[in-house]
Structures are given as structure tokens and as C-alpha cells.
Amino acid sequence: MxxxxxxxxxxxxxxxxxxxxxTGLVLTAIFSLYPVISSFILSFQxxxxxxxxxxxxxxxxxxxxxxxxRQALSNTFVYFIFQVPVMTVLALTIATLLNDxxxxxxxxxRTAIFLPCVTSLVAYSVLFKSMFSTEGLINKLLMNxxxxxxxxxxxxxxxxxxxxIIIALTWRWxxxxxxxxxxxxxxIDPSIYEAARIDGANKFKQFFYxxxxxxxxxxxxxTVMSTIGTLQLFDESFNITNGGPANATLSLSHYIYxxxxxxxxxxxxxxxxxxxxxxxxxxxxxxxxKMAGDKND
Amino acid sequence: xTKSRTxxxxxxxxxxxxxxxxAKSAVVYIILSIxxxxxxxxxxxxxxxxxxxxxxxxxGKLSIGLExxxxxxKLNELIDLPRILANTAVLTICGTIVTLVVASLAGxxxxxxxxxxxEKIYNLLLLTMxxxxxxMMIPLFRIFSAAKLLNNYxxxxxxxxxxxxxxxxxxxxxxxxxxxxxxxxxxxGLNELQAFFYIYLPxxxxxxxxxxxxxxxxxxNSFLWPLxxxxxxxxxxxxxxxxxxxxxxxxxxxxIMTAIIIATLPTMILFFAMQKQFVEGMLxxxx
Numbered sequence: 001m002x003x004x005x006x007x008x009x010x011x012x013x014x015x016x017x018x019x020x021x022x023t024g025l026v027l028t029a030i031f032s033l034y035p036v037i038s039s040f041i042l043s044f045q046x047x048x049x050x051x052x053x054x055x056x057x058x059x060x061x062x063x064x065x066x067x068x069x070r071q072a073l074s075n076t077f078v079y080f081i082f083q084v085p086v087m088t089v090l091a092l093t094i095a096t097l098l099n100d101x102x103x104x105x106x107x108x109x110r111t112a113i114f115l116p117c118v119t120s121l122v123a124y125s126v127l128f129k130s131m132f133s134t135e136g137l138i139n140k141l142l143m144n145x146x147x148x149x150x151x152x153x154x155x156x157x158x159x160x161x162x163x164x165i166i167i168a169l170t171w172r173w174x175x176x177x178x179x180x181x182x183x184x185x186x187x188i189d190p191s192i193y194e195a196a197r198i199d200g201a202n203k204f205k206q207f208f209y210x211x212x213x214x215x216x217x218x219x220x221x222x223t224v225m226s227t228i229g230t231l232q233l234f235d236e237s238f239n240i241t242n243g244g245p246a247n248a249t250l251s252l253s254h255y256i257y258x259x260x261x262x263x264x265x266x267x268x269x270x271x272x273x274x275x276x277x278x279x280x281x282x283x284x285x286x287x288x289x290k291m292a293g294d295k296n297d
Numbered sequence: 298x299t300k301s302r303t304x305x306x307x308x309x310x311x312x313x314x315x316x317x318x319x320a321k322s323a324v325v326y327i328i329l330s331i332x333x334x335x336x337x338x339x340x341x342x343x344x345x346x347x348x349x350x351x352x353x354x355x356x357g358k359l360s361i362g363l364e365x366x367x368x369x370x371k372l373n374e375l376i377d378l379p380r381i382l383a384n385t386a387v388l389t390i391c392g393t394i395v396t397l398v399v400a401s402l403a404g405x406x407x408x409x410x411x412x413x414x415x416e417k418i419y420n421l422l423l424l425t426m427x428x429x430x431x432x433m434m435i436p437l438f439r440i441f442s443a444a445k446l447l448n449n450y451x452x453x454x455x456x457x458x459x460x461x462x463x464x465x466x467x468x469x470x471x472x473x474x475x476x477x478x479x480x481x482x483x484x485x486g487l488n489e490l491q492a493f494f495y496i497y498l499p500x501x502x503x504x505x506x507x508x509x510x511x512x513x514x515x516x517x518n519s520f521l522w523p524l525x526x527x528x529x530x531x532x533x534x535x536x537x538x539x540x541x542x543x544x545x546x547x548x549x550x551x552x553i554m555t556a557i558i559i560a561t562l563p564t565m566i567l568f569f570a571m572q573k574q575f576v577e578g579m580l581x582x583x584x
Contacts, residue, residue, distance in 0.1 A: 013410055014412060016406075016489040017411075017412060017415060019489070020407075020409075020493070021406035021407055021415065021418075023402065023403070024400060024402060024403030024464055025403065027459035028425075028459040028464075030440070030455075030459075031433075031437065031459045032422070032425045033421070033422075033425060034436065035433035035435075035440075036428050036433060039433060039436050094329070097328065100325070103325070108333070109330075111572070112332075112334075112336050112337050113332055114576070115337060115568075117579070118561065118565050120517070120560060120564070122518070122520050122536040122540050123518075123560050123561055124339065126540070126543040126553060127339050127342065127343055128339070129543065130342075130355070130550045130553070130554070133355060133357075135355060135356055135357065136356070137342065137357030137359065139357070140356075140357035171336070175336060176579065179580065180580060183580050228427065228429060231429060232430060232431060234431075234521050235520050235521065238540070239543060242544065253430075253431045256434070257525075260434075260438070261525065267435050270435055271435050274429070274434070274435065275432060278428055281427060281428075281429060285427065
């Protein structure tokens, strides 16, 4: 009797479950799952307009000979390799400083450093473009304090344009990452510090042997998120430098956009490039998980 | 134990230690002040820029000007500002409502009615969260162009409403929700949907507040996908307008800064009015 009743409840509950997730499931299936699969299939096809045919590894072979692609890939990696570590270290440092319970004006500092997160990527990109123009504000300030004697061609020089994108990204995202670290730091039981102090660990030792291991999961999370973010970079490349000069700041997503809408559209080839991003996101995420896991033992 | 603690503390606040500590904390304050200034500075620049003539902005003049009204009028001549703001608001408000409804129902459903099949589906969805948008963009474009929905906000809202991130956020928050409440509601004769709307929704107000801020921001600030989908000028949103103003050969930065202020104001107000929920929403899924 009881078993019969509970079976009925289970069936009812199961039906309700589908009811609740139904809309979400249909939408994600059509607008997330299907596009991923379709894009994967498309990456082995080529053609123009609406007619596409199987091309085997043709697109992948084309990638190797495509100098613009290679440039975009290396640009994206430069952003990733320099920007993510710099930002993570900065954010960790600031979070640690802000976590001091005796610190005054903590609310002000935290709000100020978090503030860049409220800007849209387009708005801040254009702001940075205007500040860093050759005759613009930053050059003027740097020349006034005699740090440089000639204006830096931030937007016109391949090297400085990359530096500019990295500076801009760091400005926009450091506060965001800092908030994650700060909230984790505040979740650490104060008695742990107390115990460490009694054992004679100084601030540095406390940081490296106690705080850092405890923060590892959140650092892993933020670096994986930053990796995905950097590899998908588009708004900055599009709005600060428009990929220039001579593709020196072109990101992979920006190149995909160009292949799709600027040149004769080739959806197949664009899909192949997009799977290069998927490939690297997967590899880097696995690598980061591995690195974090190894230190755990 | 307590005794040794106070001993250590006494040692730190004595003589030389006190001096070293003062110097250390001065360094901390200097570092934090400089960082704060660097973070706030572009906002000051934006405000100064909006009050200045284009020439002064381009030459990096750091002063307040008298051109604000003039810039605003010029902006109105260059773009159809009321229309663009109305577009952005319609897209953002509709999008936020649809996304919150769909995602909270799904997040609740996945957490409250766990079965092995649904867990598998959920994990599959989480996996697609790792796939960059660039990889989905092409099939999405083909879907909406086949459905003749390009240049329509539906094409922006539907893919964003299926945000796995927001579903994930609601599921994580539902974990802290007491299931006994729903059990009690069932006893009182409420059906499953009623229990959701009358019990879950009011209890989870702060979760909804935090999520709505994040979703609001993602619609208001969205760029790449609207850039692809919205092709006619009368559908453009504020980010698209700013981007096209800035990419002209002779950008008028005074005017552009005015547009940027208008675009940033809503999110800024949201941030200062609901700072706690704002930060909570950003942290969201991690907790």
C-alpha cells in the first residue's frame, strides 16, 4: 500500500520536475547544445551563401597557411599569458590588504576598486581609446612627469597597442577578481590566523602556507573564467584598436567576426576557427585543474 | 593560551615594532589609495570629457568645460537618442524578465526534483557553459536568419534567456532553500507550481535581486551578438551607437563621452543603490 502510494508520488514528482525545467531545457537545447554540435559539423564543411559541402580536414589545413589566423592566435596568447597572471597577482594582493580588520576606509577602497565592473565593455574601451590617443591625456601626463620624452604611439604601434589592451583589461577586471578573493578570505576562520601567529608564522608565511592553499579553489575558478574570457576577447579588440595596426591586436573572436561579416562569408571556416578557441579553452582548463590538483597532494 | 596571545600582541605594539607597523600601514594606505585613484580616474575623465569640446578631449586637457549641453544637443543630432534608449530599455527589461523566469524555474526544478536523467542533462549543460560564444554564434545566426528573426529582439533574448550560468546560479541558491517549506505547502494543498510562486519566490527575493542585476547588466551592455543581429538603425542599442560613434574617422569625443555617461548611468545607479546584491550576484555561483 505504502509502496504503491510512494510510486505514485515519485511519478508525480518526476512529471513536475520536467515541467519546471521544460522551457529552460528546450531553449538551451536549441540555442546552446544544437549550435555547439552544428558548429562542430560546420567546421568540416566549406562553401558560400547557403550551400555547404563536406571538406574533410580542408579547413584545418587552411588554418596552418593562414597568416592572419596565426597572428590572431598569437595575439590572443599574448593577452592570456601576460594579462591573466598580472591581474590575478594584483587582485590577490589588493584583497589581502583589504582583508585587514583594522584597515580604515575599507568600504571606500573596495567600492572604488570594484567600480570598473559597472562599465560596459564598449564604454570602457572607448574611454581607453580616447585617453591613450597619441596626442591624448596619458601621453601628456607621462611627458609632464618626464617619464617619456616622446609620445608613445599606443594605438599605432603593434607592441604598444597590445600593451594598451592588456592595461585596459587589467583595469576592467582586477576589481572583479578581487571581490572573489576578498569574499573567500572573509570566509576563512580567524582562529586559523591566530593559531599561525602563535606558531610564529609571519605575514608572508601565513600568506603562502595558509591563505594561498585555502584560496586555491577560488583562484582556480577565476583563472579558468579569465582564460575563457581572454580567449573570447572581442569588444576591446573591436573598439580600442579595431584589430590594428596591421592585425597586431586582432583577437580570435574578432577574426571570426571578420571572416563572417567583413570578407566573403565562409561559415565553415569561421566555425573551424571557433573550435580552435574551444580546443584551447578545454586544454587550458584541464591544465589548470591538473596544476591545482597536484599541489593539493 | 589567552595569556600567550596577549603577550605576542604586547610585543608587537612596543617601541620599534610600533614604528615599523606604522610605516607598514602607511605603505598599505598609499598602495590602496593609488589603486583606487587609478580605478576611479577614467570615470573622472569621462565626466570632464562630457563637459569639454572634442578638441580639448583629444589633446588630453584635464579640466571641466562648459560644453555639456552643447555635447548633448550634438549627440541628439547624430543619433536618435530617445529611440536608442527606448530600444535598449525594452530589450533589457523584457530580456531580464524572460531570463529570470526561465532560469529560476529550471534551477529550482533541477535542485528540487533530482533524478539520475536530469542530473546527466544538467552536467551536459554545465559542459556547454565552457564553450565560448564564438563557437555558437554561427549556427545561431543561421537559425535566426532562417526564421526571419534577424533585426528582432527575440533573436537576442532567446539565446540569452537560455543562460546556463543563471540556471546554475539559481540551482546553487536553491540548495540553501529549506525544502520543508515546500513540503508544508503541499500539505496545505498547494500544487507544485503554486508552491513555487507562493513560497519559493517570496523567500528567495534576495537571490532574484542579485540575479536580476547581473542579467540586467548582461543585456544592457551586450555588444557582439546585437552587433551581428541588429542590422537596421532603428533597432540599434546604446552600446552599438557608442561603438559606431567612436569608429568614425573624426570621432567627437566630447559627444561620445556624453553618450558613455548616459549608457553607464543606469548600471552605476543600480550599483550604488543595491551594492550588496550587486556584489552577491557577481559572486553568485561560487558560494
